[in-house]
Amino acid sequence: xxxxxxxxxxxxxxxxxxxxxxxxxxxxxxxxxxxxxxxxxxxxxxxxxxxxxxxxxxxxxxxxxxxxxxxxxxxxxxxxxxxxxxxxxxxxxxxxxxxxxxxxxxxxxxxxxxxxxxxxxxxxx
Amino acid sequence: xxxxxxxxxxxxxxxxxxxxxxxxxxxxxxxxxxxxxxxxxxxxxxxxxxxxxxxxxxxxxxxxxxxxxxxxxxxxxxxxxxxxxxxxxxxxxxxxxxxxxxxxxxxxxxxxxxxxxxxxxxxxxxxxxxxxxxxxxxxxxxxxxxxxxxxxxxxxxxxxxxxxxxxxxxxxxxxxxxxxxxxxxxxxxxxxxxxxxxxxxxxxxxxxxxxxxxxxxxxxxxxxxxxxxxxxxxxxxxxxxxxxxxxxxxxxxxxxxxxxxxxxxxxxxxxxxxxxxxxxxxxxxxxxxxxxxxxxxxxxxxxxxxxxxxxxxxxxxxxxxxxxxxxxxxxxxxxxxxxxxxxxxxxxxxxxxxxxxxxxxxxxxxxxxxxxxxxxxxxxxxxxxxxxxxxxxxxxxxxxxxxxxxxxxxxxxxxxxxxxxxxxxxxxxxxxxxxxxxxxxxxxxxxxxxxxxxxxxxxxxxxxxxxxxxxxxxxxxxxxxxxxxxxxxxxxxxxxxxxxx
Numbered sequence: 001x002x003x004x005x006x007x008x009x010x011x012x013x014x015x016x017x018x019x020x021x022x023x024x025x026x027x028x029x030x031x032x033x034x035x036x037x038x039x040x041x042x043x044x045x046x047x048x049x050x051x052x053x054x055x056x057x058x059x060x061x062x063x064x065x066x067x068x069x070x071x072x073x074x075x076x077x078x079x080x081x082x083x084x085x086x087x088x089x090x091x092x093x094x095x096x097x098x099x100x101x102x103x104x105x106x107x108x109x110x111x112x113x114x115x116x117x118x119x120x121x122x123x124x125x
Numbered sequence: 126x127x128x129x130x131x132x133x134x135x136x137x138x139x140x141x142x143x144x145x146x147x148x149x150x151x152x153x154x155x156x157x158x159x160x161x162x163x164x165x166x167x168x169x170x171x172x173x174x175x176x177x178x179x180x181x182x183x184x185x186x187x188x189x190x191x192x193x194x195x196x197x198x199x200x201x202x203x204x205x206x207x208x209x210x211x212x213x214x215x216x217x218x219x220x221x222x223x224x225x226x227x228x229x230x231x232x233x234x235x236x237x238x239x240x241x242x243x244x245x246x247x248x249x250x251x252x253x254x255x256x257x258x259x260x261x262x263x264x265x266x267x268x269x270x271x272x273x274x275x276x277x278x279x280x281x282x283x284x285x286x287x288x289x290x291x292x293x294x295x296x297x298x299x300x301x302x303x304x305x306x307x308x309x310x311x312x313x314x315x316x317x318x319x320x321x322x323x324x325x326x327x328x329x330x331x332x333x334x335x336x337x338x339x340x341x342x343x344x345x346x347x348x349x350x351x352x353x354x355x356x357x358x359x360x361x362x363x364x365x366x367x368x369x370x371x372x373x374x375x376x377x378x379x380x381x382x383x384x385x386x387x388x389x390x391x392x393x394x395x396x397x398x399x400x401x402x403x404x405x406x407x408x409x410x411x412x413x414x415x416x417x418x419x420x421x422x423x424x425x426x427x428x429x430x431x432x433x434x435x436x437x438x439x440x441x442x443x444x445x446x447x448x449x450x451x452x453x454x455x456x457x458x459x460x461x462x463x464x465x466x467x468x469x470x471x472x473x474x475x476x477x478x479x480x481x482x483x484x485x486x487x488x489x490x491x492x493x494x495x496x497x498x499x500x501x502x503x504x505x506x507x508x509x510x511x512x513x514x515x516x517x518x519x520x521x522x523x524x525x526x527x528x529x530x531x532x533x534x535x536x537x538x539x540x541x542x543x544x545x546x547x548x549x550x551x552x553x554x555x556x557x558x559x560x561x562x563x564x565x566x567x568x569x570x571x572x573x574x575x576x577x578x579x580x581x582x583x584x585x586x587x588x589x590x591x592x593x594x595x596x597x598x599x600x601x602x603x604x605x606x607x608x609x610x611x612x613x614x615x616x617x618x619x620x621x622x623x624x625x626x
Contacts, residue, residue, distance in 0.1 A: 017305060024298060033294060040301045044308055051312050077311075080260060084304065087267045091300075094271055095293060098278065101286045111290065118284045 009050035016043030030099040030109045034092060041088045045081045052077030129176040130184050132169040133201045133255040136209060139166060140248035144241045152236030156224060159240040163217035163247060170213050174206035178617070183624045185257065194318045200257035204464070204621025208388050209254040212381045214603070215471045216247055219380060222479040222596030223373025230280045230371035239279055245272040246377060253385045259307045259397065260317045262389055266303065270296045270353070273382050276374040277366060288365035295362050296353050299386075303349030309342040310397065319396040323626075330402040340407055343398055347408045350390040354383040356412070356449050357419030360442035364430075367438035368492075372482035375434070376475030379441045384467045387448055391460060395625045400455060413453020413544075417551050419446025424558035432492040433485065436562060437477050440518065443555065444470045447529070450548065451536060458536035461618050465532050468614065469517070469525035469607050476600035477514040479593060483507035484570060494566070499574030501567075508570055510597040515563035517604045520556050525607035530556065532615070 004011050016039055023036025052074050060075040099109060106114045143162040147155040177183060183202030187193065220243055231239050249269035256262050270293070278289040311317055313335055314325030329335050352359040367375045398405045423443025430436040444466065451463025481492075487503035488496040501508025517524035530552060537548035607614055 017301070021298065021301060024294065024301070030290065037297050037301070041304075044301070044304050047305075048308055048311075051308075076317075080308075080311075083260070083264060087264060090271060091267065091293075091297065094274060095290075095297075098274075098286060098290045098293065101278075102290060105286060111287075114287055118287055 010047055013043045013047035013050065016040070016046065019043075028110050028112045030095070030102060030111065033111075034095050034099065037095070038088065038092060041084065045084055048077040048081050048084070052081075127176065129172055130186060130201075132173045133199045133205075133209070133251070134186055134188070136166045136169045136173075136213075136251040137248050137255070139169075140244045140251060144244035144248065147237050147240040147244060150237050150240075152233060152240075155237035155240040156220075159243055160217065160221055162244065163213060163220060166213040166247060166251065167210065167217060170206055170210035173201055174203065174210055174617075177201055177203045177206050177624075178620065181624075186255075194316055194321045197261060198257040198318055199255040200319075201255055202621055202624040203617055204625050205254050205392075207617055207621055208384075208467075209251055211468050211471050212250040212254060212385065213247065214599070215380045215475055216243065216250070216377060218596040218599045219373050219376035219475045219479070221592040222475065222600070223371060223376060223482070223593070225591055225593055226372045226482055230282065232281070235279055239276065242272045242275040242279070243373075243377070246276070246382065250381060250385045253389050257319050257396075258317050259310060259319060259322065259393075262393075263300075263304055263307055266353070266386070266389065267300060269382060269385055270300065273378055276377065277370045280369070280371045280374070282369070284365060285369045288362065288369050291362045292366045295359055299349045299351075299353035299359075301349070302345045302352065306342050306345035306349060309338065309345065313338060313342065319393070322397050323399055326398055326402065330399075339402075343405060343408045344411075346393055347390060347412060350386045350393075351412060351415070351449065354386040354390075354448075355442060355445050357415050357422055357442060357446060360419065360423065360445070363442055364426075364435045364438040367441065367478070368432065368434040372478050375438075375478040379438070379478065380471045380475040383441075383445060384471055387445075387452075387463075387467060391452065391463065392625070394452070395460075395622070399626065400460075406455070409453045409455050411453075412449045416446045416449030416451075416453055417547065419443060420450065420551055420555045421446075421558070424555055424562070428558060428562045430562075431494060433481050433494065433497060433566065434478070434492045436566065437474065437481060440559070440562070441470075441474060443559075444474070444518075447533065447555075450551075451533060454536045454540065454544070454548065456536070456539065457619060457622050458532070458539050460622055461615060462529065462532040462536040464618050464622075465607070465611070465614065466529045469529045469604070472600050472603035472607065473514050473517045473525060476510055476597060476604070477518075479600075480507045480511035480514060480597060483593065484511060494569055497566075498569055498572055501570040502573060506594050506597065510601060511570065512567050513601050513604060515567050517608070519560045519563050523605065523608045525604045528608055528611035528614075531611070 020036045020040025020043055024033050024040060027033050054073045057073045058071055060072040102114060103109055106117050139162055147159060183200055186199040187196040189196040245268060249265040252265040274289050274293050278285055310322050314322045316322045329339055355363055367379050394400060420443050423439050423446055427436045427439035430439055447466045448463045451459050451466060483504050484497055484500040484507050485492050488500045517526040520526040520530045533552055537545045
């Protein structure tokens with residue numbers, strides 16, 4: 001329990017990840033699924049960002065000739081978060097375009113209803 | 126440094142360059158350019174394979190002017206190059222094999238975009254084959270997922286959009302788990318380059334520290350990649366996805382995209398975790414159980430299917446199960462069987478999809494078995510190609526499927542426990558079930574149609590000048606090579622495994 005409180009940022013990150021994961025898996029609405037995916041990814045980025053920050057250290061920009069790495073935080077997690085955000089944005093764009101197409105064709109965003117409609121139209125043949 | 130050591134990097138970059146160029150080319154030029162680039166990468170991969178086999182050790186290619194661990198790195202050994210060779214060959218053959226249908230299924234103004242997507246898939250597969258960096262693996266994994274969704278949804282017919290949505294949802298679940306696993310690896314070891322993570326993981330394994338987080342991390346990465354590759358029970362997207370896409374897309378998705386994920390998983394098991402660690406053993410056991418269930422259930426649903434493309438798709442779920450059983454058995458024999466199955470399935474399934482499309486075309490564009498009766502007489506080349514693919518899936522000697530089953534049996538008996546019996550029993554049952562639905566299909570397509578004038582609209586003459594025939598010959602040659610010279614391929618795989626870790 002003590003560890004959980006000490007690492008509260010990581011714990012929150014994992015809770016966010018779980019909320020997003022369950023939403024993406026179980027919600028039937030495409031837009032809610034998409035929001036779930038973004039929450040899930042944000043959880044991971046929070047995890048990375050909190051891991052990258054070390055208390056009482058400076059931003060990783062050399063000042064006053066101090067090249068001792070012990071005085072700086074690790075810049076790599078921040079760059080990983082940035083890369084991850086770019087990936088998330090691309091995936092979100094593709095998923096939104098799929099949602100638009102589904103709505104145009106079936107006039108609903110509920111995947112269960114869409115699936116039932118598709119079966120009635122025998123589209124899989 | 127030999128010039129050949131640049132080829133893995135060039136394989137990725139050439140595909141990326143071609144993807145950009147194709148977006149401004151006319152459709153015909155884009156198709157020709159893409160095929161030329163795919164052929165060029167086949168040559169690059171073959172040269173890399175020859176070089177690494179001759180030298181006898183892998184080479185590393187640093188990017189960013191710094192040595193590891195500060196640079197991004199590619200690493201090429203025999204197995205990496207063999208995977209790249211198989212992926213690029215199947216990509217080329219699937220592309221030219223399905224050109225005829227891509228022209229019909231895809232709008233004229235989007236034909237060049239389709240080539241762009243094929244090139245992006247090529248780039249992602251080359252990167253997954255050669256990368257030595259986990260986060261680069263994640264980025265290209267997502268590029269592969271997005272471009273796969275693109276080649277699926279580009280055919281605006283039937284339920285392709287719904288199939289793409291389901292495909293994306295399952296894949297995003299897998300990606301999320303994988304990314305969390307990568308993050309935890311980075312958190313526990315401080316590295317993203319695979320070999321450096323392995324040093325950290327081995328230290329933790331030896332001291333017993335962080336054993337639960339380590340097991341969770343390995344579980345997350347394995348589960349993420351298993352979900353993305355369609356392991357039971359996450360295979361439900363397969364029938365819609367493979368069944369509704371244009372044949373080239375079905376061939377690529379089933380033949381190589383899912384294998385790209387599996388290849389990355391095998392690489393992580395060898396190069397990041399190490400096959401001897403305790404956490405690895407736990408992950409392997411779980412994958413083994415789901416693989417076994419997948420083999421039986423996939424075959425069961427394939428038997429129940431009334432449409433050819435859905436039957437082939439369900440059969441893919443069973444074949445993916447085989448690969449995970451090989452991984453679950455572990456050891457060099459288990460991984461050899463898994464990798465052999467990756468190669469055999471990569472050549473067999475696209476052949477079935479492309480031949481199946483031609484048989485369907487000869488039966489009034491219907492995939493229903495009732496309509497396909499006698500189709501092998503209406504399109505002889507497609508009938509023969511389908512028969513070769515189907516016989517290989519069943520495991521007839523001299524074809525790839527037989528060698529695969531042999532290596533699985535060898536891997537199973539090496540254990541000397543109850544696991545052998547279970548694996549051998551499932552292998553036997555699965556062979557029987559495969560025979561049931563594939564041989565039934567072959568008999569059906571060769572049984573003359575009861576109708577007095579069976580669909581006379583189809584002319585068999587296009588067979589002569591269609592690149593589809595050349596592609597089918599290429600796939601069949603691959604299947605025969607794997608079936609007749611399994612020893613050569615096996616020795617390549619074992620050499621590759623010895624320098625993979």
